[in-house]
Amino acid sequence: MPNDTIAEVALRASLLLSYRVPERLHRLARVGQLVWVPLRRERVQGVIVAVRPPQPHDSRHELREVLDLADPEATIPSSGLQLASWVAQTYRAPLYDALELLLPPGVGQEAEAHYRATAAGIQATLGDLPPRERAILYYLRTHGTQSERDLRAVLRGSDSDLRDAYIALVERGLLTRDMMLSAPRVRPRTERTVRLAIPVEEVDTALTTLARAPKQAQVIHWMLEQDLARANMEEGFDGAWTTWPVDAIYTATGTTATLLRQLEERDLLKIGQREVRRDPLAGDGVPPDVPPPLTPAQQRAYTALVTALEERQAADVFLLHGVTGSGKTEIYLRVIARAMRLGRQALVLVPEIALTAQLVRRFAARFPGKIAVLHSGLGIGERYDEWRRLRRGEARLAIGSRSAVFAPLPDLGLIVVDEEHEPTYKHDAGPRYHARDVAIQLAHITKSVVILGSATPSVETYQATRTGGYHLLELDERVGGSLGPDGLHHSVALPLPPVRLVDMRQELQNGNRSIFSHALQLALTSTLERKEQSILFLNRRGAASFVMCRDCGYVAGCGSCSNPLTLHYDDQSPTSSSLICHACGRREAVPRICPHCLSPRIKDFGVGTQRVVEEVQHLFPQARVLRWDRDSVRGKHGHSQMLDTFLQGQADVLVGTQMIAKGLDLPLVALVGVIAADTGLHMPDFRSGERTFQLLTQVAGRAGRRSAGAQVIFQTYSPDHYALLAAQEHDYRVFFRQEIAYRRELGYPPFGRLVRLIYTASKPSICKREATAVASKIEELIEERDLSGWSLIGPAPAFFQRSRGQWRWHLILRIPMPQAESSSIAGFLDLLGPLHGWTVDVDPVQVL
DNA sequence: AGCACGCCGACT
DNA sequence: GTCGGCGTGCTC
Numbered sequence: 001m002p003n004d005t006i007a008e009v010a011l012r013a014s015l016l017l018s019y020r021v022p023e024r025l026h027r028l029a030r031v032g033q034l035v036w037v038p039l040r041r042e043r044v045q046g047v048i049v050a051v052r053p054p055q056p057h058d059s060r061h062e063l064r065e066v067l068d069l070a071d072p073e074a075t076i077p078s079s080g081l082q083l084a085s086w087v088a089q090t091y092r093a094p095l096y097d098a099l100e101l102l103l104p105p106g107v108g109q110e111a112e113a114h115y116r117a118t119a120a121g122i123q124a125t126l127g128d129l130p131p132r133e134r135a136i137l138y139y140l141r142t143h144g145t146q147s148e149r150d151l152r153a154v155l156r157g158s159d160s161d162l163r164d165a166y167i168a169l170v171e172r173g174l175l176t177r178d179m180m181l182s183a184p185r186v187r188p189r190t191e192r193t194v195r196l197a198i199p200v201e202e203v204d205t206a207l208t209t210l211a212r213a214p215k216q217a218q219v220i221h222w223m224l225e226q227d228l229a230r231a232n233m234e235e236g237f238d239g240a241w242t243t244w245p246v247d248a249i250y251t252a253t254g255t256t257a258t259l260l261r262q263l264e265e266r267d268l269l270k271i272g273q274r275e276v277r278r279d280p281l282a283g284d285g286v287p288p289d290v291p292p293p294l295t296p297a298q299q300r301a302y303t304a305l306v307t308a309l310e311e312r313q314a315a316d317v318f319l320l321h322g323v324t325g326s327g328k329t330e331i332y333l334r335v336i337a338r339a340m341r342l343g344r345q346a347l348v349l350v351p352e353i354a355l356t357a358q359l360v361r362r363f364a365a366r367f368p369g370k371i372a373v374l375h376s377g378l379g380i381g382e383r384y385d386e387w388r389r390l391r392r393g394e395a396r397l398a399i400g401s402r403s404a405v406f407a408p409l410p411d412l413g414l415i416v417v418d419e420e421h422e423p424t425y426k427h428d429a430g431p432r433y434h435a436r437d438v439a440i441q442l443a444h445i446t447k448s449v450v451i452l453g454s455a456t457p458s459v460e461t462y463q464a465t466r467t468g469g470y471h472l473l474e475l476d477e478r479v480g481g482s483l484g485p486d487g488l489h490h491s492v493a494l495p496l497p498p499v500r501l502v503d504m505r506q507e508l509q510n511g512n513r514s515i516f517s518h519a520l521q522l523a524l525t526s527t528l529e530r531k532e533q534s535i536l537f538l539n540r541r542g543a544a545s546f547v548m549c550r551d552c553g554y555v556a557g558c559g560s561c562s563n564p565l566t567l568h569y570d571d572q573s574p575t576s577s578s579l580i581c582h583a584c585g586r587r588e589a590v591p592r593i594c595p596h597c598l599s600p601r602i603k604d605f606g607v608g609t610q611r612v613v614e615e616v617q618h619l620f621p622q623a624r625v626l627r628w629d630r631d632s633v634r635g636k637h638g639h640s641q642m643l644d645t646f647l648q649g650q651a652d653v654l655v656g657t658q659m660i661a662k663g664l665d666l667p668l669v670a671l672v673g674v675i676a677a678d679t680g681l682h683m684p685d686f687r688s689g690e691r692t693f694q695l696l697t698q699v700a701g702r703a704g705r706r707s708a709g710a711q712v713i714f715q716t717y718s719p720d721h722y723a724l725l726a727a728q729e730h731d732y733r734v735f736f737r738q739e740i741a742y743r744r745e746l747g748y749p750p751f752g753r754l755v756r757l758i759y760t761a762s763k764p765s766i767c768k769r770e771a772t773a774v775a776s777k778i779e780e781l782i783e784e785r786d787l788s789g790w791s792l793i794g795p796a797p798a799f800f801q802r803s804r805g806q807w808r809w810h811l812i813l814r815i816p817m818p819q820a821e822s823s824s825i826a827g828f829l830d831l832l833g834p835l836h837g838w839t840v841d842v843d844p845v846q847v848l
Numbered sequence: 849a850g851c852a853c854g855c856c857g858a859c860t
Numbered sequence: 861g862t863c864g865g866c867g868t869g870c871t872c
Contacts, residue, residue: 009860013861017860040859040863063860 009046014094034074093431121174196241315443322475324701344413351422374400402435420452426845532670542566545606549594560805628656677714696727753820767809771795789816799848
């Protein structure tokens, strides 16, 4: 075996195994290639991470062979391999799981067990078998070979019971079990096409042969006419006939497939196939737009970014800190245009595409035909096509949610992370990566420029502009673009709207028990009178927060979660209502009497968006109210319909949850009211102050985006909290100074890194036992290795202690910054050994 | 002695 | 992740 090559292949579950590469695959089996390999009795996918000549120690055991390449398109470039290994190390995920993020959508496949009845099985007497085995055998007799997944869908019983039954049947010789591949989930979409196959000079002869076939002649005539028309318009005919999708011919000429086939037999037509793209933006028809002039502040930021882009010495990270409405998007657009002129591709990450449709449309308008959109809302086929357009370099701009950071961009030069502070950038399953941090790492690998954009940057990012080498670009003023009397665009600075804090304790003392303070009622009245729009913001869906018995204090809770149930009105029949668990979706009837003490004095407390709507309708019967939350948005286009309704002035008051806080450009809003500004402020999470400040600043920023005179009201029970006071002044720096002092004092990010370990089990006692055991092991290790400054919080039940019947306990490991490199964290966790049943979250975004 | 169950380590 | 080996502990 001197000619042999050995491939190191990364497989599921942290396996890194060596396989021989057979002769026929030598040329194709490169590093980064997705391959099929044998693993015990299975056939599984893996990624080649190294190719090397054989070494003496290989011969100690017989190496098995790489079976085949999976999709040859599924090759991860070297930059991708570097990125994947960084993700695997930083977030402590198996390498293969990180590599999978970089594969084309839909290629990851597993061979699945398939069962078939044997000849003996077909003849066997069903009555002799236990019921479950009887059902399985009967089904397979009547339906032939079935996959385990298909069987699971039609048969009753738990997976393990079914498994036992299959094994028993196979042992009895009544079934066979084979590992087979399910059909690949995606492939390029193709359409059938037709093209004339007649040389130009023979057209007349050809037509005469069709004298007795009028329908066929009609088709040929139609196609000829179209090409003639085209030739006239384009001044000259290049001799190539147009290739038509068959559908176009069917609709235009009313012909059929049979007729086209007859024409092909006469060699007058050529029927073919071509790949077509599934276009997620199809039907959105956006007119190309004209870039507005930049303000001096925008111009300064633009110049700094472009300079970095042109130098391309190393990665450069910029924080573009611009108040809401200061024109950050226009800067992105300009810098992207420049990157494209330099032959580079750009990547734009946005928090959530559904809520950012407006932004995507602006990009599509500026760069028609050059965009690829990537997010989880796309069909897998659409995603696959977009992926391929980027990989081939056809699309020059990728825009998408967090997973788009792994898109194939061979010419990457610029990355934009819009609203970089958004928690949605953190992935919450598999490798728990933070897309913003991955983007920065990707920039280091590809020497790209990164723009982190936000009106309310995360504390970590802002601190990095002071001590971490990020460049800070600031836009302190709103752009109020307006058309001057000379018909030209003028940029006028707009003031940020004044914010009033209303102390709700005071309101109660003054005898106002309404959910609206006096000030908010007045403001709503005058805004409605002026025919302007208002937004009322409340971070809770439903009607009321919970239902409680006034006599014994019983609170209706979810049977499988630790949440109280929330009261919801039924949207179809407003008089009826039910209780819903916001964690698991369980729905229950509203109790008439307390199930605990049988008192009838059981009623709802607190407010939700539905109650706010009800209240507005009660106080202002003439107002048109629109509710925008997860319950009122239906379907794929729900968000944009909602937005259009409001933008077209078909509603006066918009009541919504945080969905409406995020980056929407609502030009006519003159009043923003926050019903309860302190929701979430007192959560046991080190980011609760930051969250509250960000949310309030963003919500306040929805007001007065085109004209002065707008106002904002925060209703609160904590009017002295620094997060509220800073949001009131729209003053990020004031907030930052206080927040950073608190973080420094407690050693929280950015002064330390956190690793959160979560254990989930069906019983709290198991959680406690396991959490306590791991905690003492960690304490021992910290002491033993003399890791000064390392500390452990917990073991303790998580804030959301119980969810869907599962209990959760957690530990939080806090590591002081200079020592907190990913390698030392990984090293420490390795010492702990395998953490079975634990979820490890490095750099958690929230710890609830 | 015979068997169920759960833990542990290997998988190339 | 999944499988098989092996030890523990319970039952016949």
